[in-house]
Amino acid sequence: MSRDAVRIFTGGCLCGGVRYRIEGVCRDIINCHCENCRRTHGHIAAYTSVDRAALELLEAQTLRWYHDHSPDTYRGFCSRCGASLFWDARDGRGKMAVAAGSLDDSGDLKTIGHVFVGEAAKYYAIDDGLPCFEQGNAGALETDDSG
Numbered sequence: 001m002s003r004d005a006v007r008i009f010t011g012g013c014l015c016g017g018v019r020y021r022i023e024g025v026c027r028d029i030i031n032c033h034c035e036n037c038r039r040t041h042g043h044i045a046a047y048t049s050v051d052r053a054a055l056e057l058l059e060a061q062t063l064r065w066y067h068d069h070s071p072d073t074y075r076g077f078c079s080r081c082g083a084s085l086f087w088d089a090r091d092g093r094g095k096m097a098v099a100a101g102s103l104d105d106s107g108d109l110k111t112i113g114h115v116f117v118g119e120a121a122k123y124y125a126i127d128d129g130l131p132c133f134e135q136g137n138a139g140a141l142e143t144d145d146s147g
């Protein structure tokens, strides 16, 4: 099966208050080392990215959105268990970043690179040999220019 084939993924938060279904193409995983991701995830953020239209919320009772002013984005989290789930730029590109760790089964998705390594904390090494970008990847790691 092609890596770009439409597939179905499901996922959710720790307590089950937020559950989602993706029927579409999930981008491979990019690790974001920016300070904001670090503070909300407790460590780096590993995100896939999907078309917003491909993401269906099955349960969202406890889903809340935090307006992250730097950059101007929204972070979706569970108000009950605290899980960080979504990063939504609302920039008109129609993409939503989904925390890879919240997928029930990540299938054959693989990590393809690191962004905002200029903001990485000093307590860990980035030594997997994957491409690193000081800031955003500007589409270099993918073809759809998201993330």
Ligand SMILES: [Zn+2]
Pocket: 013, 014, 015, 016, 017, 018, 062, 078, 079, 080, 081, 082, 083
């Ligand atoms: Zn939860």
Ligand SMILES: [Zn+2]
Pocket: 032, 033, 034, 035, 036, 037, 038, 045, 116
């Ligand atoms: Zn980040």
